[in-house]
Amino acid sequence: MVSSSVKSALKSSVRVSAPATIANLGPGYDVIGMALNEPRDFVEVSLESRGEDFIEVEGVRSESISCDPKKNSALVAGRAVLERAGRGDLCLKMKVIKGVPPRSGLGSSGASSAAGAYSVNVLLGMPLKDEELLQCAMEGERAACGSPHADNVAPALFGGVVFISSFKPIKVIRFEALKDLEIVVITPEVEIGEEKTKIARQILPTSVPLQDMVRQTQAFGKLLVGLMNRDVALMGEGVSGDVVIERARAKLIPKFDYMKSCALEAGAYGFSISGAGPSVFALCPNNMGKQLGATLKSILEKDGIRSSYSVHRNVGEGVKVVS
Numbered sequence: 658m659v660s661s662s663v664k665s666a667l668k669s670s671v672r673v674s675a676p677a678t679i680a681n682l683g684p685g686y687d688v689i690g691m692a693l694n695e696p697r698d699f700v701e702v703s704l705e706s707r708g709e710d711f712i713e714v715e716g717v718r719s720e721s722i723s724c725d726p727k728k729n730s731a732l733v734a735g736r737a738v739l740e741r742a743g744r745g746d747l748c749l750k751m752k753v754i755k756g757v758p759p760r761s762g763l764g765s766s767g768a769s770s771a772a773g774a775y776s777v778n779v780l781l782g783m784p785l786k787d788e789e790l791l792q793c794a795m796e797g798e799r800a801a802c803g804s805p806h807a808d809n810v811a812p813a814l815f816g817g818v819v820f821i822s823s824f825k826p827i828k829v830i831r832f833e834a835l836k837d838l839e840i841v842v843i844t845p846e847v848e849i850g851e852e853k854t855k856i857a858r859q860i861l862p863t864s865v866p867l868q869d870m871v872r873q874t875q876a877f878g879k880l881l882v883g884l885m886n887r888d889v890a891l892m893g894e895g896v897s898g899d900v901v902i903e904r905a906r907a908k909l910i911p912k913f914d915y916m917k918s919c920a921l922e923a924g925a926y927g928f929s930i931s932g933a934g935p936s937v938f939a940l941c942p943n944n945m946g947k948q949l950g951a952t953l954k955s956i957l958e959k960d961g962i963r964s965s966y967s968v969h970r971n972v973g974e975g976v977k978v979v980s
């Protein structure tokens with residue numbers, strides 16, 4: 658799925674970029690995610706035969722990103738590629754330029770992990786297959802937030818919408834990007850904590866009533882059938898139907914229920930939390946995004962909560978080499 662046009666020539670350094678993503682898409686906790694057209698993270702890397710791994714980070718809120726080689730998602734993912742390819746003897750000199758804001762719910766560590774893993778695979782001449790690359794990128798997620806979830810890194814690598822159909826062995830099913838759709842993301846300025854994703858995972862229930870399991874299955878079914886049939890309205894119904902994860906996490910997001918009902922009333926196809934939050938997103942018809950974003954922002958403003966919004970597209974392009 659990722660480009661293999663660079664397979665032949667070994668390079669001394671490379672610059673790649675990977676996109677922001679929306680994980681879960683409502684009821685698909687840990688098993689589905691969507692690539693956005695922007696923002697993107699950039700990673701520049703070179704391989705050296707001696708020394709120690711080195712990482713520097715620039716760009717959006719880069720001061721909040723660890724440069725510890727054991728904690729930096731891009732570097733950990735890149736090192737995992739080296740080890741898996743049998744080139745653990747080599748060292749990485751890496752620079753990350755953040756475009757995806759950390760701790761916002763847009764797959765920031767996922768974008769860095771995907772870019773880190775892919776950049777090293779490119780330099781080695783693409784020895785790893787897609788699934789292996791995905792597993793290495795998941796190690797970046799593990800380092801950044803304690804869980805090796807795949808629903809940000811998979812769409813960041815492969816683009817479109819990606820369903821993770823199995824963990825062991827890892828298997829994915831990729832859907833082409835949805836064109837008849839705008840995606841509005843609104844990010845309230847609330848701080849869940851430094852280890853935001855970890856916290857947002859810890860508050861989730863460890864078991865669910867059978868009745869909720871039934872409703873969640875229905876919602877995920879609508880999401881998948883909608884995706885397969887390119888029926889964005891049905892897909893949106895599925896996105897809005899999460900009765901497990903959203904219920905637990907909505908408490909962390911100011912005015913969540915009110916924003917959701919206003920967005921759906923205004924004609925959005927679906928509304929839910931983006932990844933572990935605090936961003937929320939709406940799938941909506943073309944040309945509705947800007948107005949809807951402004952409406953949601955004003956809802957938060959009335960309660961004195963600052964926020965920003967942006968309108969995106971789902972793109973087929975995941976990680977790529979850039980010049």
Ligand code: HSE
Binds near residue numbers: 680688764809932
């Ligand atoms: N599936 C993950 C979660 C995504 O919801 O915790 C985190 O970005």
